[in-house]
Amino acid sequence: MKLEGVELRRIAMPLVAPFRTSFGTELDREVVLVRVVAADAEGWGECVAMSAPRYSSEYVDAAADVLRRFLVPALLALPDPDVYRAERAFAIFKGHPMAKAALESAVLDVALRESGTSFGAFLGAVQDTVPAGVSVGIMDSVPELLNAVDGYLDEGYLRIKLKIEPGWDVAPVRAVRERYGPELLLQVDANTAYTLADARQLAKLDPFDLLLIEQPLPEHDLAGHASLAQLVRTPICLDESITSAAVAVHAISIGATRIVNIKPGRVGGYLEARRIHDVCAAHGIPVWCGGMLETGIGRAANVALAALPNFTLPGDTSASDRYYTRDITDPFLLEDGHVRVPTGAGLGVEPDPDALDAVTVSTEWLAA
Secondary structure (H helix, E strand, O other): OEEEEEEEEEEEEEEEEEEEEOOOOEEEEEEEEEEEEEEEEEEEEEEEOOOOOOOOOOHHHHHHHHHHHHHHHHHHOOOOOOOHHHHHHHHHOOOOOHHHHHHHHHHHHHHHHOOOOEEHHHOOOOOOOEEEEEEEOOOOOHHHHHHHHHHHHHHHHHOOEOOOOOOOOOHHHHHHHHHOOOOEEEEEEEOOOOOHHHHHHHHHHHHHHHOOEEEEOOOOHHHHHHHHHHHOOOOEEEOOOOHHEEEEEHHHOOOOEEEEEEOHHOOHHHHHHHHHHHHHHHHHEEEOOOOOOOOOOHHHHHHHHHOOOEEOOOOOOOOOHHHHOEEEOOOOOEEEEEEEEEOOOOOOOOOHHHHHHHHHEEEEEOOO
């Protein structure tokens, strides 16, 4: 595959409503899109880093910088680039998994488009559709929360995830469980907001029959999660802590997690995401696909990943209109609580030129 160059495109996407978590409130989404151009095709990738280093140490400006100065030059220096050689070339640079994942995804997309293979077929998808859950941010009041959940259930979402933090945990969970009954698939996500000293408080969630508590403690505290798992009945799920397949194996081996949330951007790309899926399957640990407010570019790849066989829980693979009034691709739609896996070559979606231009802040071309 002969590459002609790489485009870095900054876009700004307004959210349909503020999205509040334990580390802040998002009003819009700054995104770096990566376009890899070859002689006969082009591929796209999306960097999921946030505007500020709150979810992780990465942020949009830093991702653009490391792409421009290090990762793209490393890719363009390869005499015969493919996704596996690109992954090895990126590995010499420490950190920056979200930037690496964006460029890896674009390289994989262009190669798959040239071969006529879909993302799902390459990764090993076994489903045509995937069950969709929805993530519900922290609200100002319980009535506001219940109104939001009403709307998502009316739309057909199969699972509700509530963001929690100290002071917003037991009361909202109780209200949702009491209103919708035991049949509702319900889970919570703390985004590292607690410490092991909060174990008694987290144990108060046990009576509500939650699917899981996601990432209650800081990302580096695997030992703390293992201890917490002995103090609460609700299964512990790790998100931010799981940065590679090797870390996943370690976390499983010490009893720190019973479920894993896989986010390709967090782990450096879809190759490593598939490895995590495989090692979790080998250990009998179910996985589900998390979300980072992706546009249709990132959502297409995530939906394909979520169609692998060990993704047995509904993911944050929501419809496009959960976050955006107008997506930059044809929108992903909710159909009987599911989202359809694209079947076209590569990602199976294309950016709409008019929609893309409307949200573009800047572009930069890096020639081979």
